Amino acid sequence: MTISTTLTIQNNSGCPIDGRGTPDYKDGTLSGSAPATSIAAGSSTTFKIEQKNSVSPGPEGTVTYKLETGNEQVPLSFYWDFASGPVHEExxxxxxNASLAPVVITQTDASGDHHATTYRVDFKPRAPHEWDLVWALSVGLINKQLHALRYYQLIPSSFTQAASGGAQLTVTAMGDPTVSVPDDQTTHLDVHLPFTTATLQYVESGAxxxxxxxxxxxxxxxxLSQAQVTDPNTLAATSEAKQHIQGLQSLxxxxxxxxxxxxxxxxxxALQVVNASNQSVSLSQAAQSALQATLAGVGHMDVAYTTQAPGSPASIVPTFAKERTTRYSTNGNFSTLNVCMMSRGRKEPNWNSRFGFPAPLAATxxxxxxPAEARARLFLSQDTLxxxxxxxxxxxxxLRASGIPGTISRLAPLMYQCVGSRNNSSKNDGRGEFVQVDNGFDQYVRGTxxxxxxxxxxxxxTDRCTVAMNGQFQVNIEASQYPLDFIGLGLKDVLGKATYVQPWTGTITLAAGNGGxxxxxxxxxxxxxxAPDVDKTLDGWVFNALNKLFNWSSTSPQDEITQKAQDFANNLAATFQNNASMSLDIEDCVVLPTGSAHDYSQFVFNSEGAVQVDVSFPG
Structure with missing residues (x-):
């Protein structure tokens, strides 16, 4: 009797799995169909591996895939081993990458000689829902914008609009238009036009x-419609909004x-008319058609303007955007239109739940x-920040404040390692600073x-966004002489070494400060x-050489390195204090018809790990 194992790879990730490598069946043989070359989200592939014969080792092998997030390929490797020995060890x-695409393994059949196991591939999306940025614009905020636009007469409060066939709509007085969100993860919006005084004229059966x-x-x-802005002056928006858009276009x-x-x-x-009691008002087909044709008198109502930068800039400015809704059935004011964005030239995520945000998304x-107040809210991924x-x-x-040139390496989202170094090894053929002649032999000091x-x-x-830093300054000193230089042998005799360290900790704080x-x-x-690590006593002349390298004025390296660290701390505080050019700038992502973002509050990491900030706009 031969043994076998039936293997199922279940794609529960919401992302496509593809790029299958050539399966390695090792000590087994495929019975039936091979593993699929790709596995769509929500699908699975099943294949059976049998023992080659009754005396051969049991089924053992590997198959590899890649999970596609849209911007990364996560390698997946599935291994099986069902031994043919007396114990049938399995x-x-x-x-x-278990932090992103964990795999849960469940043996579904362990009886007899024919077993079965399922590998379930899950996915842990990175907030916010795999996007780099999400601007959630609440219905309450959009309706405030529409009120402001009518106040500025950018939306008419009265109009007369004629259409072919004798249709005409005369609106003597109209209240503030409003919108509502009828469903989730679409671009559907319902526009409510309150006619205070209005008459519809239409022709029906020749009358x-x-x-x-x-x-x-x-x-x-x-x-929701979308079109690229070519001339901001034609927009139904305030002069402030137009000027800001012109500035964006100039970039x-x-x-x-x-x-x-x-x-x-x-x-x-769809189109319907309701009375003050929210009861449907009956319209004939002719009246319905006439009303549809004459609502052009309202024209276009702008909701927002979104920005896309060319290329892959290392900034917060988006390079891709797509809009979808989130409905909050309890109170429609807290439903949102979400502008979902990618930056740095990155692609739209593949995760099939990327638009499925919980409601309410933008409410204090x-x-x-x-929920208390309907706002606009920006979510940033940690990696985007x-x-x-x-x-x-x-x-x-x-690094500039330290005075030491260096490099920056990314370890993980918001986790970086910064390393800077300078030395005097370029002097005297790598020997360092020449200090004196002692007993006829030249002596040198190398410092790093x-x-x-x-x-x-x-x-x-809970009240701000902070990033901790942990670092140190270090000085390494080596004093040497070259006693055989006179016969052309550059052998080094190390006179002494010393290491001095000054540790420090720090905090980068991003917050909504005074004035929003x-x-x-x-x-x-x-x-x-x-305590310094000094392996030999170094004479004072060594420090004269270090003075030339580091601009020191003391014969105590520890005092000097501590003073340097203190100067570094003071320089940093001055660099960022009241320096707008060093502040995070997010106002170029989304502009509303009344203008750009002007006030911020509650800049924090939320419970999902995304950076979250409440945003206020004019109007």
């Missing part, structure tokens, strides 16, 4: 008729207009946990000054310096 393992629409609300269901950014187009009846998904919270701001702006400034520090996000802070502006600050605290 091993089923998977190799993966001109009228219908009084005073006191009714016309509700139009349609998709070679593309700006896209998100709007509700009531001039195109073909875009309408009452003490009892209920790191790669778009910390790495290109903050960390180089920290380094700074090393790492960063780590603090996800427990985003403020970055850096603070440094010096630690207790360990």
């Amino acid at each position: 091993h089923y393992t998977a190799t993966t 001109t008729k009228t219908q009084d629409l005073s006191g009714t609300t016309v509700i139009v269901s349609l998709d 070679n950014y593309s700006v896209y207009r998100l709007f509700l187009d009531l001039a195109q009846p073909s875009l309408f998904r 919270t009452n003490p009892d946990g209920t 790191g790669e778009g701001y910390l790495k290109p702006t903050v960390l180089p400034a920290i 000054e380094t700074i090393v520090f790492t960063t780590q996000p603090n996800l427990t802070q 502006k985003l403020v970055t600050s850096v603070s440094i605290v010096l630690g207790k310096a360990p």
